Amino acid sequence: MVSIILKDVVVEFPILDDKARSLRHTFLLNKLQALRQPKAQSVGGIMGRNRQGQRLVRALHGISVEINPGDRVALIGHNGSGKSTLLRLMAGVFQPTSGRSRSSGSVMPLFNITEGISADATGLEAIRIRGYLLGLNDNQINALTDEIVEFSDLGDYIDLPVRTYSAGMQVRLAFSIVTSITSDILLMDEIIGAGDASFLEMAEQRLQSFVDRSSIMVIASHNSDILRKWCNRALLLEHGKMIADGPVEEVIDCYERSIDSHK
Amino acid sequence: MINQSFVAVAEPQAGDWVEASPLSKAISDLRDAVVGWRVWFFIGWFDVKQRYRRSMLGPLWMTLNMGVQVAALGFLMGFLTRNITGEFLPWVSISLVTWNYMSSSINDGSMTFILNNGSILQSSRPLSVWVLLTVWKNNIVFWHSLIIFIIFSFSYQHFPTFEWLLFFPGMLLLTINLLWMCLVVAIISTRYRDLPMIISNLFTALFWLTPIFYYPEQMTGVRGVMIEVNPFTHLLNVVRDPLMGRGLEIESWIISLLMAVIGWTLTMYLFSRTRHKIAYWL
Numbered sequence: 001m002v003s004i005i006l007k008d009v010v011v012e013f014p015i016l017d018d019k020a021r022s023l024r025h026t027f028l029l030n031k032l033q034a035l036r037q038p039k040a041q042s043v044g045g046i047m048g049r050n051r052q053g054q055r056l057v058r059a060l061h062g063i064s065v066e067i068n069p070g071d072r073v074a075l076i077g078h079n080g081s082g083k084s085t086l087l088r089l090m091a092g093v094f095q096p097t098s099g100r101s102r103s104s105g106s107v108m109p110l111f112n113i114t115e116g117i118s119a120d121a122t123g124l125e126a127i128r129i130r131g132y133l134l135g136l137n138d139n140q141i142n143a144l145t146d147e148i149v150e151f152s153d154l155g156d157y158i159d160l161p162v163r164t165y166s167a168g169m170q171v172r173l174a175f176s177i178v179t180s181i182t183s184d185i186l187l188m189d190e191i192i193g194a195g196d197a198s199f200l201e202m203a204e205q206r207l208q209s210f211v212d213r214s215s216i217m218v219i220a221s222h223n224s225d226i227l228r229k230w231c232n233r234a235l236l237l238e239h240g241k242m243i244a245d246g247p248v249e250e251v252i253d254c255y256e257r258s259i260d261s262h263k
Numbered sequence: 264m265i266n267q268s269f270v271a272v273a274e275p276q277a278g279d280w281v282e283a284s285p286l287s288k289a290i291s292d293l294r295d296a297v298v299g300w301r302v303w304f305f306i307g308w309f310d311v312k313q314r315y316r317r318s319m320l321g322p323l324w325m326t327l328n329m330g331v332q333v334a335a336l337g338f339l340m341g342f343l344t345r346n347i348t349g350e351f352l353p354w355v356s357i358s359l360v361t362w363n364y365m366s367s368s369i370n371d372g373s374m375t376f377i378l379n380n381g382s383i384l385q386s387s388r389p390l391s392v393w394v395l396l397t398v399w400k401n402n403i404v405f406w407h408s409l410i411i412f413i414i415f416s417f418s419y420q421h422f423p424t425f426e427w428l429l430f431f432p433g434m435l436l437l438t439i440n441l442l443w444m445c446l447v448v449a450i451i452s453t454r455y456r457d458l459p460m461i462i463s464n465l466f467t468a469l470f471w472l473t474p475i476f477y478y479p480e481q482m483t484g485v486r487g488v489m490i491e492v493n494p495f496t497h498l499l500n501v502v503r504d505p506l507m508g509r510g511l512e513i514e515s516w517i518i519s520l521l522m523a524v525i526g527w528t529l530t531m532y533l534f535s536r537t538r539h540k541i542a543y544w545l
Binding site for chain 1: 282299301302305306309313316381382383384385386387454539542543544
């Protein structure tokens with residue numbers, strides 16, 4: 001069964017700044033550094049140090065959640081509240097520092113839709129490269145190519161290097177490729193930037209059917225209109241902790257009230 | 264519409280949390296990367312081709328570069344080391360081509376995860392994909408440069424024999440060794456950013472300790488020992504000696520085989536301990 005299950009998940013990032021990364025510091029200087037008390041801050045995760053005195057950021061703390069088929073989940077929270085980290089954890093990029101996380105089903109992470117599209121590749125080569133990166137084989141790519149070319153509406157530009165495309169055209173191409181594939185779990189981080197009005201209209205329809213085909217969607221965004229329209233459930237994060245989980249309207253209202261009360 | 268086949272996390276259906284051991288995860292990372300060869304195979308070709316796109320010779324520039332290097336250095340070094348027989352330029356060309364394959368695989372290897380951080384942070388694709396891509400790209404360069412060896416061999420009447428067939432298992436053994444070396448330096452360099460610089464300096468020094476512009480038997484005493492303890496001497500031998508009519512040097516084959524076995528064992532241990540941390544180090 002398709003699902004995402006997280007149990008008591010903690011994610012801590014070691015801060016490997018230039019000093020900590022170098023061998024010289026690991027073996028000689030880190031021992032000499034005095035431990036400093038962490039300061040309070042309003043954005044980001046909680047900072048601290050581990051037993052070796054290395055700086056850590058606790059990006060996620062004690063997250064337990066179960067996401068089931070049919071769930072359209074919005075991730076809401078301030079900058080640095082852990083939304084992207086949570087998405088990457090669900091995508092399997094990060095392993096939890098402690099706790100368990102499991103995503104069952106085929107996962108399509110869309111964090112950077114232009115991934116793998118080199119400026120020197122022609123449109124057709126870009127489709128092929130991106131297809132391979134998405135785990136498709138030649139037959140599948142060939143089967144999809146015509147449809148991608150048609151939807152992207154790039155015409156003869158598809159034979160030219162991506163370098164010659166405008167920013168909007170590049171997004172059209174990338175968007176057409178990724179939305180041509182169906183997967184069980186869709187993970188999105190603030191999708192669609194450039195693109196003109198006529199494309200956005202088409203894109204919305206296509207995105208809608210793309211989202212409908214997947215059984216779970218998790219999206220992080222600051223656009224509450226989109227979230228209200230697409231989602232039926234929302235998780236509110238603050239400093240890496242999940243402080244609310246419920247129907248999308250209620251959680252967004254709760255979040256907006258908390259912003260107003262800070263003003 | 265096509266159903267996506269790339270399964271990020273495939274776990275047993277039962278509700279219990281059966282976690283695979285770190286070692287078996289590391290092994291399946293490697294296996295998945297080999298099975299999904301299309302990604303690195305195609306991207307590797309594409310990267311090499313696009314470097315020479317819009318140039319008239321295309322990838323043959325790699326061949327020409329090597330030719331100029333061998334001709335210039337070979338003539339000079341042949342004079343300085345008094346190696347002026349007809350064998351010398353074929354010797355220098357195969358040695359240099361193989362050396363470049365080894366040193367640039369490992370030098371590029373140290374930047375493998377660092378340069379591909381965008382893709383690594385994007386999905387749970389196997390990390391070994393990027394290591395295979397790095398070695399594959401250098402492999403493509405190797406075959407293009409090898410043309411130079413053929414040209415010099417033929418022009419000095421050094422013709423193929425059946426012995427040349429031993430070159431292929433030698434090349435395979437070398438590549439298997441380079442893959443683990445590349446993976447090790449990729450891991451450690453991501454954590455410790457000094458390593459790429461250390462490696463590039465190390466290889467500048469090792470270049471002169473490897474019999475490229477001289478024959479191993481010309482070095483005696485301490486210098487001879489230094490060449491013998493240099494692992495790249497032996498890796499070079501298994502590829503070069505069959506082509507130079509020097510037969511099967513058993514000692515080099517055994518050392519290379521042992522390096523492959525021990526190297527891969529230690530590498531898998533390191534990889535299983537660090538695989539889940541690499542994304543955090545980027």
